[in-house]
Amino acid sequence: MPNKTFFWFFLPTGLAMILFIGLPIISTGIQSFYAQHDQVVKEVKKCDPFGCTVSIVVDQEKTSKIREEKPLGKFNGFGTYVDRNHLAIEEIGNFWNETNSFGEFVDQVTNLPFYKALIFTLTYCLFVTPNVLLLGFIIALSLNAVTRRIRGPLIFGTILPMIVTPLVGSLVLFWMIDAEGIIGANLQMLMDDPYLSLKSSKTLTWITIIIYGIWHHSPFAFVVFYAALQTVPQEPVEAAIIDGASRWQRVRHIVLPHIYPVVTFVALISLMDNFRVFEPIIGFSAEGSAQSLSWLIYDNLVNEEVILFGSAAATSMMTIVGIAILLAPVLIRTWKEFRTAR
Amino acid sequence: MEYGLDKRSNALKIFNTTFIIVWLLVACFPFIWTFWGSFKVRADFFSRADWWYAITAFNTLLETGGKFTTDAYSQAWTEGEFWKASRNTVIVTFFVVTISLFLGTLGAYALSRSTRNYAFWILIAALIFRAMPHITLVSGYLFPFFQLQIWGILPTTIVVLVAINQPFTLWLLYSFFKTVPKELDESALIDGCSYFQAFRHIIMPVMWPGVITAGLFSLMLAYNDFTVTALLLNQENHTMVPKIQSYLGTNQHEGNLMWAVSAVVSATAPLFMLVMFFQRQVISGLTAGAVKG
Numbered sequence: 001m002p003n004k005t006f007f008w009f010f011l012p013t014g015l016a017m018i019l020f021i022g023l024p025i026i027s028t029g030i031q032s033f034y035a036q037h038d039q040v041v042k043e044v045k046k047c048d049p050f051g052c053t054v055s056i057v058v059d060q061e062k063t064s065k066i067r068e069e070k071p072l073g074k075f076n077g078f079g080t081y082v083d084r085n086h087l088a089i090e091e092i093g094n095f096w097n098e099t100n101s102f103g104e105f106v107d108q109v110t111n112l113p114f115y116k117a118l119i120f121t122l123t124y125c126l127f128v129t130p131n132v133l134l135l136g137f138i139i140a141l142s143l144n145a146v147t148r149r150i151r152g153p154l155i156f157g158t159i160l161p162m163i164v165t166p167l168v169g170s171l172v173l174f175w176m177i178d179a180e181g182i183i184g185a186n187l188q189m190l191m192d193d194p195y196l197s198l199k200s201s202k203t204l205t206w207i208t209i210i211i212y213g214i215w216h217h218s219p220f221a222f223v224v225f226y227a228a229l230q231t232v233p234q235e236p237v238e239a240a241i242i243d244g245a246s247r248w249q250r251v252r253h254i255v256l257p258h259i260y261p262v263v264t265f266v267a268l269i270s271l272m273d274n275f276r277v278f279e280p281i282i283g284f285s286a287e288g289s290a291q292s293l294s295w296l297i298y299d300n301l302v303n304e305e306v307i308l309f310g311s312a313a314a315t316s317m318m319t320i321v322g323i324a325i326l327l328a329p330v331l332i333r334t335w336k337e338f339r340t341a342r
Numbered sequence: 343m344e345y346g347l348d349k350r351s352n353a354l355k356i357f358n359t360t361f362i363i364v365w366l367l368v369a370c371f372p373f374i375w376t377f378w379g380s381f382k383v384r385a386d387f388f389s390r391a392d393w394w395y396a397i398t399a400f401n402t403l404l405e406t407g408g409k410f411t412t413d414a415y416s417q418a419w420t421e422g423e424f425w426k427a428s429r430n431t432v433i434v435t436f437f438v439v440t441i442s443l444f445l446g447t448l449g450a451y452a453l454s455r456s457t458r459n460y461a462f463w464i465l466i467a468a469l470i471f472r473a474m475p476h477i478t479l480v481s482g483y484l485f486p487f488f489q490l491q492i493w494g495i496l497p498t499t500i501v502v503l504v505a506i507n508q509p510f511t512l513w514l515l516y517s518f519f520k521t522v523p524k525e526l527d528e529s530a531l532i533d534g535c536s537y538f539q540a541f542r543h544i545i546m547p548v549m550w551p552g553v554i555t556a557g558l559f560s561l562m563l564a565y566n567d568f569t570v571t572a573l574l575l576n577q578e579n580h581t582m583v584p585k586i587q588s589y590l591g592t593n594q595h596e597g598n599l600m601w602a603v604s605a606v607v608s609a610t611a612p613l614f615m616l617v618m619f620f621q622r623q624v625i626s627g628l629t630a631g632a633v634k635g
Contacts, residue, residue, distance in 0.1 A: 020505030024482025
């Protein structure tokens with residue numbers, strides 16, 4: 001296809017992506033170097049029969065004027081990146097000097113908002129991704145062994161958790177797990193602990209969200225693995241059966257190597273999706289004990305008084321760096337393949 | 343895998359069947375339970391006393407005189423203005439699907455027929471764009487949109503969702519276009535068609551399965567989106583998913599939580615119907631990128 005034709009065909013979609021994905025990333029980058037204006041204060045002298053008092057109040061007029069003049073805020077350089085709500089360089093330095101043991105230091109650091117969110121996000125990725133792969137693979141194997149006639153409805157049932165939006169999915173589970181719901185109430189009875197509830201402990205909340213993540217993402221892994229299983233050649237499998245290979249050996253040495261490229265694909269997609277975990281936190285109303293990086297950004301953006309554009313943008317940029325680190329191995333591999341292909 | 347030589351032991355068969363039944367329960371029961379509960383009053387579905395009430399409908403009988411009630415639905419749709427939210431969802435979904443299919447087919451066709459290096463790099467760029475968390479993009483939109491005063495209205499959200507959707511649509515349609523033989527449009531070009539005519543009259547008629555799949559995924563993205571619609575639309579223009587969230591936050595009415603339950607069912611039912619009809623396309627879409635390599 002000539003370059004000119006390509007250009008006109010690609011222009012609309014290219015323009016949409018540059019304007020609404022490329023530019024916003026740049027816009028986020030610029031915003032992250034600015035912080036909202038401080039409020040302008042003035043001294044007000046108030047006198048009454050008992051004497052005069054000087055109080056400091058916010059000068060609303062001047063504050064809104066300066067906000068209108070420079071809506072982006074004041075230039076802050078990397079200030080937002082290193083402040084207490086983000087990388088907290090200074091605080092970490094202090095903790096290092098003040099704390100006595102390493103455990104205490106780690107404890108302090110993981111209480112800082114950014115690190116807290118980072119740790120939750122990473123824990124979530126670390127537990128959800130492998131389990132999604134495993135569960136998806138087992139479901140695919142066992143559905144593959146079912147009679148072809150009834151597979152259709154079974155597949156439909158299996159993919160339901162994936163189709164609904166994460167907010168709805170987590171709400172549906174939350175209403176059951178809640179202390180007043182069917183599972184929550186039965187768990188209380190079973191454990192003989194009338195105060196047992198999801199919100200009561202941080203660990204329980206994390207486990208619930210992780211289980212939700214596995215529930216939500218496994219169908220995707222299942223669908224891809226199931227399709228891949230259909231392409232496994234029959235001859236080597238039959239040969240292995242004749243040679244007396246057990247079922248496990250067949251899966252391990254024939255099926256798995258065959259679908260290996262698909263496994264990396266699913267792992268990558270699911271890692272990318274898990275890294276932006278956000279809606280379940282709202283669905284489970286778990287803000288108290290579980291915060292993710294995406295949730296931090298959301299929280300800044302729905303701030304009641306002033307929207308914290310700078311703070312949200314700084315967290316966004318660091319999230320993008322995180323995504324880049326996750327994607328790097330794939331990109332490097334693609335680049336190498338591309339070079340050798342030429 | 344039905345291997346002629348393979349003899350499955352009974353124990354394995356039983357294990358397999360049990361596993362599938364358990365998994366299907368885990369996957370489907372929450373939806374069935376919510377559907378069931380949406381016809382009860384709050385005191386039954388969220389029972390402090392005994393969860394068994396949700397089945398016997400103790401309080402529902404007391405409050406409404408019947409075992410099932412549709413109060414939550416009628417209230418949410420009228421008082422809770424869920425009708426408005428669903429209307430907005432229909433508008434957003436319709437335009438997002440139409441526009442992204444239009445842009446996506448053109449772009450993906452060009453990518454699949456180009457032999458240049460830049461086509462490869464564009465696909466890689468699309469992959470990177472696909473990986474961007476939506477919330478980071480939204481934090482980039484908000485400030486400029488406030489300044490331009492285009493925040494809060496439906497058209498802005500539609501355009502944004504179309505753009506966010508493009509990387510995935512491009513990849514999906516690209517892998518479909520690759521399966522259409524090049525000779526088909528080349529012969530049309532030799533006969534004197536322009537590229538656009540070949541695309542319009544030769545390629546599109548055989549591309550319907552791919553287009554339907556891509557359309558379904560655009561639809562699910564637009565229909566299910568929370569991040570973009572919650573932050574880029576004002577209260578008045580909220581679509582279904584942010585509306586459901588708004589029912590959770592306000593605790594003025596006792597009925598509000600049940601509004602959320604009935605709204606969840608109302609929002610999920612059409613989606614399930616759709617997937618039931620188009621199951622084959624959904625699955626082919628999910629595997630298109632993966633299995634073909």
